[in-house]
Amino acid sequence: MSGSTAAEAAAILKEEVDIVIPTIRNVDFLEKWRPFFQPYHLIIVQDGDPSKPIKVPPRFNYHLYNRNDVNRLLGPRAHCISFKDSSCRCFGFLLSKKKYIFTIDDDCFVAKDPSGKEINALEQHLKNLLSPSTPFFFNTLYDPYREGTDFVRGYPFSLREGVPTAASHGLWLNMPDYDGPTQLVKPLERNNRYVDAVMTIPKGTLFPMCGMNLAFNRELIGPAMYFGLMGEGQPIGRYDGMWAGWCMKVISDHLGLGVKTGLPYIWHSKASSPFVNLKKEYKGIYWQEELIPFFQSVSLPKECTTAQKCYIELSKQVKAKLGKVDEYFNKLADAMVTWIEAWEELNSSGEKSEALSNGPAK
Numbered sequence: 001m002s003g004s005t006a007a008e009a010a011a012i013l014k015e016e017v018d019i020v021i022p023t024i025r026n027v028d029f030l031e032k033w034r035p036f037f038q039p040y041h042l043i044i045v046q047d048g049d050p051s052k053p054i055k056v057p058p059r060f061n062y063h064l065y066n067r068n069d070v071n072r073l074l075g076p077r078a079h080c081i082s083f084k085d086s087s088c089r090c091f092g093f094l095l096s097k098k099k100y101i102f103t104i105d106d107d108c109f110v111a112k113d114p115s116g117k118e119i120n121a122l123e124q125h126l127k128n129l130l131s132p133s134t135p136f137f138f139n140t141l142y143d144p145y146r147e148g149t150d151f152v153r154g155y156p157f158s159l160r161e162g163v164p165t166a167a168s169h170g171l172w173l174n175m176p177d178y179d180g181p182t183q184l185v186k187p188l189e190r191n192n193r194y195v196d197a198v199m200t201i202p203k204g205t206l207f208p209m210c211g212m213n214l215a216f217n218r219e220l221i222g223p224a225m226y227f228g229l230m231g232e233g234q235p236i237g238r239y240d241g242m243w244a245g246w247c248m249k250v251i252s253d254h255l256g257l258g259v260k261t262g263l264p265y266i267w268h269s270k271a272s273s274p275f276v277n278l279k280k281e282y283k284g285i286y287w288q289e290e291l292i293p294f295f296q297s298v299s300l301p302k303e304c305t306t307a308q309k310c311y312i313e314l315s316k317q318v319k320a321k322l323g324k325v326d327e328y329f330n331k332l333a334d335a336m337v338t339w340i341e342a343w344e345e346l347n348s349s350g351e352k353s354e355a356l357s358n359g360p361a362k
């Protein structure tokens with residue numbers, strides 16, 4: 001897709017994209033994104049104290065939700081949305097009615113490419129999502145659908161059509177997405193390396209997904225983008241992206257969908273505290289050694305033809321196989337079912353529309 005075609009596509013898609021921002025701080029960062037985000041609708045999920053006022057810069061089109069809205073709209077199912085963790089972002093995924101979601105953290109700014117040009121992250125995500133993926137055979141020139149490249153010699157012609165792309169995982173300049181222990185041993189490390197590549201993560205390969213700069217096709221994979229039970233009242237935090245990424249990847253593999261990683265970069269400005277992070281993550285750090293073999297062994301039956309059906313089946317396997325690792329996984333498996341019930345309620349015909357559920361957009 002050429003640059004201008006992509007820009008046109010992005011403009012057309014403005015009715016089909018929601019930008020979801022979880023925040024426990026404020027959203028001043030939006031000012032820097034104005035040239036890129038202003039045409040789009042934002043869903044801001046305010047975490048923490050709902051009585052704390054939050055000021056959104058003028059002339060943005062947005063809906064703002066807080067914990068009172070989670071309780072009001074989900075009632076007895078509200079417990080599936082985490083509190084005091086960036087996992088709360090998935091409440092925005094649930095309420096959206098758009099085909100595509102771009103989610104970004106409130107400490108992420110516009111990055112520049114090596115020529116000094118500001119990167120339109122959303123446009124690149126849409127290019128990634130609108131072009132197919134190649135999960136069955138690796139192309140050594142990376143994404144063959146990018147301008148100026150193609151499939152290399154020896155690439156099977158039968159696979160050159162690719163498969164629909166479910167998710168686009170973007171990366172970060174400046175502060176990398178490290179866990180607490182790595183942050184502790186490398187406090188000064190910054191990512192300055194701009195790698196001009198987009199690639200499909202091969203079928204059968206898991207990866208550590210980060211929700212900081214992520215886009216996905218909500219129609220294809222939305223129900224699998226549940227960021228889990230994290231934060232206050234839970235034994236774990238900061239594994240929200242990992243959990244969603246592992247679930248989403250095994251389901252994408254099963255459904256024949258693709259997941260890309262690489263461009264676009266954003267500029268991640270702040271380091272979160274490594275000590276606080278270690279405290280939140282420590283169970284995850286040893287649980288992950290059992291979780292990853294579990295996800296590597298997941299097999300979904302052929303009757304599971306939708307992301308919802310796959311997710312319910314996955315919840316059963318989580319309960320059966322991970323329940324013995326810790327009681328937490330029984331609770332998480334139940335929350336996965338609750339999430340799907342909420343998804344079906346809010347996304348069925350006669351649904352509560354996102355606009356109606358919190359008044360007209362500001």
Ligand SMILES: O=c1ccn([C@@H]2O[C@H](COP(=O)(O)OP(=O)(O)O[C@H]3O[C@@H](CO)[C@H](O)[C@H]3O)[C@@H](O)[C@H]2O)c(=O)[nH]1
Nearest residue numbers: 022023024025047084085086105106211212238241272
């Ligand atoms: O209790 C909370 C804490 C944070 N948020 C919002 O979530 C994002 C990310 O938070 P933050 O920038 O503090 O954390 P990082 O360590 O840089 O983020 C990465 O770690 C992952 C797990 O937290 C996360 O997926 C990554 O993006 C900000 O927008 C905070 O305001 C929150 O809503 N509630």
Ligand SMILES: [Mn+2]
Nearest residue numbers: 105107270272
């Ligand atoms: Mn951050």
